Amino acid sequence: xxxxxxxxxxxxxxxxxxxxxxxxxxxxxxxxxxxxxxxxxxxxxxxxxxxxxxxxxxxxxxxxxxxxxxxxxxxxxxxxxxxxx
Amino acid sequence: xxxxxxxxxxxxxxxxxxxxxxxxxxxxxxxxxxxxxxxxxxxxxxxxxxxxxxxxxxxxxxxxxxxxxxxxxxxxxxxxxxxxxxxxxxxxxxxxxxxxxxxxxxxxxxxxxxxxxxxxxxxxxxxxxxxxxxxxxxxxxxxxxxxxxxxxxxxxxxxxxxxxxxxxxxxxxxxxxxxxxxxxxxxxxxxxxxxxxxxxxxxxxxxxxxxxxxxxxxxxxxxxxxxxxxxxxxxxxxxxxxxxxxxxxxxxxxxxxxxxxxxxxxxxxxxxxxxxxxxxxxxxxxxxxxxxxxxxxxxxxxxxxxxxxxxxxxxxxxxxxxxxxxxxxxxxxxxxxxxxxxxxxxxxxxxxxxxxxxxxxxxxxxxxxxxxxxxxxxxxxxxxxxxxxxxxxxxxxxxxxxxxxxxxxxxxxxxxxxxxxxxxxxxxxxxxxxxxxxxxxxxxxxxxxxxxxxxxxxxxxxxxxxxxxxxxxxxxxxxxxxxxxxxxxxxxxxxxxxxxxxxxxxxxxxxxxxxxxxxxxxxxxxxxxxxxxxxxxxxxxxxxxxxxxxxxxxxxxxxxxxxxxxxxxxxxxxxxxxxxxxxxxxxxxxxxxxxxxxxxxxxxxxxxxxxxxxxxxxxxxxxxxxxxxxxxxxxxxxxxxxxxxxxxxxxxxxxxxxxxxxxxxxxxxxxxxxxxxxxxxxxxxxxxxxxxxxxxxxxxxxxxxxxxxxxxxxxxxxxxxxxxxxxxxxxxxxxxxxxxxxxxxxxxxxxxxxxxxxxxxxxxxxxxxxxxxxxxxxxxxxxxxxxxxxxxxxxxxxxxxxxxxxxxxxxxxxxxxxxxxxxxxxxxxxxxxxxxxxxxxxxxxxxxxxxxxxxxxxxxxxxxxxxxxxxxxxxxxxxxxxxxxxxxxxxxxxxxxxxxxxxxxx
Ligand code: SF4
Numbered sequence: 001x002x003x004x005x006x007x008x009x010x011x012x013x014x015x016x017x018x019x020x021x022x023x024x025x026x027x028x029x030x031x032x033x034x035x036x037x038x039x040x041x042x043x044x045x046x047x048x049x050x051x052x053x054x055x056x057x058x059x060x061x062x063x064x065x066x067x068x069x070x071x072x073x074x075x076x077x078x079x080x081x082x083x084x085x
Numbered sequence: 086x087x088x089x090x091x092x093x094x095x096x097x098x099x100x101x102x103x104x105x106x107x108x109x110x111x112x113x114x115x116x117x118x119x120x121x122x123x124x125x126x127x128x129x130x131x132x133x134x135x136x137x138x139x140x141x142x143x144x145x146x147x148x149x150x151x152x153x154x155x156x157x158x159x160x161x162x163x164x165x166x167x168x169x170x171x172x173x174x175x176x177x178x179x180x181x182x183x184x185x186x187x188x189x190x191x192x193x194x195x196x197x198x199x200x201x202x203x204x205x206x207x208x209x210x211x212x213x214x215x216x217x218x219x220x221x222x223x224x225x226x227x228x229x230x231x232x233x234x235x236x237x238x239x240x241x242x243x244x245x246x247x248x249x250x251x252x253x254x255x256x257x258x259x260x261x262x263x264x265x266x267x268x269x270x271x272x273x274x275x276x277x278x279x280x281x282x283x284x285x286x287x288x289x290x291x292x293x294x295x296x297x298x299x300x301x302x303x304x305x306x307x308x309x310x311x312x313x314x315x316x317x318x319x320x321x322x323x324x325x326x327x328x329x330x331x332x333x334x335x336x337x338x339x340x341x342x343x344x345x346x347x348x349x350x351x352x353x354x355x356x357x358x359x360x361x362x363x364x365x366x367x368x369x370x371x372x373x374x375x376x377x378x379x380x381x382x383x384x385x386x387x388x389x390x391x392x393x394x395x396x397x398x399x400x401x402x403x404x405x406x407x408x409x410x411x412x413x414x415x416x417x418x419x420x421x422x423x424x425x426x427x428x429x430x431x432x433x434x435x436x437x438x439x440x441x442x443x444x445x446x447x448x449x450x451x452x453x454x455x456x457x458x459x460x461x462x463x464x465x466x467x468x469x470x471x472x473x474x475x476x477x478x479x480x481x482x483x484x485x486x487x488x489x490x491x492x493x494x495x496x497x498x499x500x501x502x503x504x505x506x507x508x509x510x511x512x513x514x515x516x517x518x519x520x521x522x523x524x525x526x527x528x529x530x531x532x533x534x535x536x537x538x539x540x541x542x543x544x545x546x547x548x549x550x551x552x553x554x555x556x557x558x559x560x561x562x563x564x565x566x567x568x569x570x571x572x573x574x575x576x577x578x579x580x581x582x583x584x585x586x587x588x589x590x591x592x593x594x595x596x597x598x599x600x601x602x603x604x605x606x607x608x609x610x611x612x613x614x615x616x617x618x619x620x621x622x623x624x625x626x627x628x629x630x631x632x633x634x635x636x637x638x639x640x641x642x643x644x645x646x647x648x649x650x651x652x653x654x655x656x657x658x659x660x661x662x663x664x665x666x667x668x669x670x671x672x673x674x675x676x677x678x679x680x681x682x683x684x685x686x687x688x689x690x691x692x693x694x695x696x697x698x699x700x701x702x703x704x705x706x707x708x709x710x711x712x713x714x715x716x717x718x719x720x721x722x723x724x725x726x727x728x729x730x731x732x733x734x735x736x737x738x739x740x741x742x743x744x745x746x747x748x749x750x751x752x753x754x755x756x757x758x759x760x761x762x763x764x765x766x767x768x769x770x771x772x773x774x775x776x777x778x779x780x781x782x783x784x785x786x787x788x789x790x791x792x793x794x795x796x797x798x799x800x801x802x803x804x805x806x807x808x809x810x811x812x813x814x815x816x817x818x819x820x821x822x823x824x825x826x827x828x829x830x831x832x833x834x835x836x837x838x839x840x841x842x843x844x845x846x847x848x849x850x851x852x853x854x855x856x857x858x859x860x861x862x863x864x865x866x867x868x869x870x871x872x873x874x875x876x877x878x879x880x881x882x883x884x885x886x887x888x889x890x891x892x893x894x895x896x897x898x899x900x901x902x903x904x905x906x907x908x909x910x911x912x913x914x915x916x917x918x919x920x921x922x923x924x925x926x927x928x929x930x931x932x933x934x935x936x937x938x939x940x941x942x943x944x945x946x947x948x949x950x951x952x953x954x955x956x957x958x959x960x961x962x963x964x965x966x967x968x969x970x971x972x973x974x975x976x977x978x979x980x981x982x983x984x985x986x987x988x989x990x991x
Contacts, residue, residue: 012180012182012183013180013193013194014134014137014138014182014194014195015138015139015140015141015194015195015196015197015256016139016141016142016143016194016241016248016256016257016258017139017141017245017246017247017248017256020182020183022183025183027137030247031246031247054263055263056259056260056261056262056263056264057263057264057267063152064156065152065155065156069152069155069156070264070267070268072144072148072260072261072263072264072267073260074258074260074261074264075144075145075148075264076145076178076193078178078179079175079176079177079178079179079376080176
């Protein structure tokens with residue numbers, strides 16, 4: 001399975017448009033495909049708690065608030081305690 | 086033939102030479118700077134990465150901040166804010182770039198930042214459609230769009246690929262735009278901007294204040310754009326006690342103050358909540374550091390290169406230690422102050438949080454590590470070079486007008502060197518030599534270096550500084566230590582400052598003298614007194630009043646000639662004498678300052694109620710011991726709010742021209758001058774030709790030259806910068822009045838204000854909104870730079886005459902003054918050239934000048950850089966009080982720099 005670079009663990013974000021491939025050390029475009037075998041980066045859009053309501057926006061099912069607080073799919077979730085793969 | 090005749094040609098036809106050179110002629114060929122940088126390979130690689138990096142923003146911090154804040158709407162405000170900060174810090178994604186030794190970033194980009202809608206959300210909400218459309222449009226990646234990459238340096242000047250440009254500066258992923266808008270809407274009616282706006286409208290002179298803003302008489306509302314900054318941070322407490330120690334201290338204090346007013350029925354009880362907030366925020370910082378440590382361990386585990394693997398391990402070990410304990414080594418201490426610095430900058434929209442005298446702060450660790458052989462000077466030098474990459478990567482996400490128009494994207498993380506130690510002796514130490522050396526090896530805009538000049542400083546230290554200037558980096562700037570100390574005592578003695586404490590002062594922001602103090606740091610049984618900030622921000626108060634615009638309003642009876650709006654009530658004086666003119670000018674100045682003062686006090690008051698600094702506060706003496714944060718006057722020095730002027734020399738030259746031509750020599754009437762101004766002396770507006778330099782302005786095709794004679798007279802009237810008392814007396818009279826008048830305005834903390842005289846980049850933005858002025862300057866062109874730089878082409882008698890003009894008033898009555906001089910590289914070549922530069926500087930300091938700095942650059946190179954920016958990505962120049970990449974400053978300021986008089990010999 002392949003992912004776009006910016007959805008992988010091996011991608012080091014330099015700016016909104018590009019980053020470094022940690023394995024090759026090369027600058028790569030964030031939106032291009034990463035080589036096969038690169039690992040998926042935890043993001044809200046990959047989390048079971050994420051419920052998308054419109055493009056790139058939804059709610060976080062793990063939120064204790066009523067109504068549940070918003071979430072956006074593209075947010076990196078490596079620090080989220082409730083991330084569920 | 087009048088077609089496209091430039092201002093320069095018009096003058097030449099009249100027999101007036103205005104070649105913008107003084108003291109000789111520059112060589113024909115473009116001459117580069119003499120001293121070339123030689124960074125360590127690691128610094129060079131990371132700098133290279135920086136140069137390819139775009140300013141990028143995301144929503145991670147605002148997301149977690151807002152989520153937590155909204156979940157606690159009945160909590161005590163300071164605790165609610167602390168909870169939100171803790172959540173935000175704890176969730177920042179850690180990113181470590183290969184080769185980094187000093188790690189951590191504001192956000193998960195190399196040059197990352199984020200919006201703070203709790204300060205002001207209006208911009209995003211108002212731009213909702215535009216941002217949405219831009220986000221929707223962005224679908225495909227085209228190579229063509231990519232080729233525009235370099236334009237504007239790291240600024241995302243327009244949207245491309247899937248990147249949406251925000252305010253022409255920051256790039257945000259299209260996928261994040263819906264979240265930005267949704268988060269922003271949650272703050273409608275709750276942000277400092279919105280709440281402040283509700284209350285400031287209750288001021289009777291609110292209307293005047295709004296007109297001041299609309300017509301760019303005043304440049305920005307500091308309460309919600311940049312509530313903090315232009316101050317010196319204090320790293321002492323975490324260095325001395327460690328974060329665990331600080332939590333323990335706060336918990337002990339909670340036990341002693343809970344339920345106890347201690348004689349203060351007003352805010353005594355608040356100490357409990359304040360200490361609770363302190364604990365929460367420190368826990369957030371610890372989690373942030375620990376997340377980075379975990380990331381370093383993860384990388385250590387997967388890295389194949391042995392040397393890099395060891396470095397990740399070292400980074401992890403350092404972070405795991407400093408998350409809880411006081412640092413033991415130079416490296417740990419450096420990483421700790423780096424972390425604290427970034428943490429404070431994430432707490433609020435801040436520009437000008439200066440590290441201060443880090444050569445003193447880090448010296449204990451340096452001295453002991455060097456003695457024990459734990460580190461070499463070369464390793465220290467490398468870390469200092471890397472620090473320059475970290476500091477230059479700091480972006481401040483504030484409104485476009487502020488970041489572009491005022492700051493030119495600069496963040497003013499100024500480091501101060503030199504000055505005196507707590508015993509009154511030269512403070513220059515071996516580490517400070519290395520700081521200067523690092524500035525030369527790895528010239529980058531941050532940290533800009535301020536040298537606190539004192540007669541006691543060693544000659545070789547000053548000569549090294551002179552050599553650094555020759556790189557053209559625009560630093561170190563020389564600040565007069567004696568004048569700085571005098572100002573400290575005059576402004577802060579009433580808050581308890583002693584002469585000894587005054588010697589701890591340093592520069593906060595670009596050249597804002599800031600109150601500091603000495604505190605005892607203990608390391609391995611030895612005590613060192615280290616300096617650190619002890620005062621509130623100085624970026625606050627009545628900020629950037631355009632003096633030429635106020636003069637325009639004065640001669641046009643209160644009406645702005647660009648918008649035709651009546652900004653202030655008509656004075657209805659015929660201005661029959663110069664004294665009438667001067668009196669009317671002062672009355673308008675006072676009306677507008679008063680209106681801005683009140684509105685600003687309300688904005689800051691709203692800020693302190695809901696958005697107070699917790700992290701910055703706990704670092705500053707004496708918040709931890711007193712239990713009060715910034716909002717309850719917990720800082721040792723609180724009289725920091727000031728009145729900031731812009732366009733001083735353009736105003737002085739204009740008054741001199743009116744005095745000479747209209748009132749003394751009666752060569753023209755005031756009405757004739759006004760008519761010529763309205764007609765821009767027959768020239769096109771600067772915006773029409775898209776050049777903001779006086780030299781490039783073009784006559785209108787239809788011009789019948791009827792204003793030429795009057796224009797020449799006004800241009801040839803006495804000008805500041807030539808040691809001519811006619812003009813210089815006007816400067817002195819203004820300064821004497823201004824320095825006294827500021828005391829009539831008070832901050833929300835009930836302290837009198839004082840003058841601050843730096844232009845930053847406002848001379849470009851404010852000049853662009855100002856019609857022609859009576860000194861002959863044309864409509865829309867940039868004002869004279871700084872507060873004491875001469876107007877381009879008008880200083881004809883050499884640098885010593887300029888310095889005589891600049892020192893006709895007592896600089897210690899003001900927080901600062903600012904003089905920038907452009908010198909051709911050939912004028913200061915070789916050892917002898919360096920010495921001449923030092924002699925010139927010393928002469929100015931001895932005359933009582935507060936600040937001088939030099940742009941060592943060939944004007945021809947600047948012209949080439951303007952024509953082919955892609956070839957000059959790392960060209961740096963000095964603007965007002967800071968250094969910036971040429972390609973990242975606005976055109977109006979570039980044009981002024983090109984036009985500024987170039988000294989070919991000194
Ligand atoms: S915030 Fe955390 S729990 Fe909620 S959707 Fe995102 S990753 Fe999942």
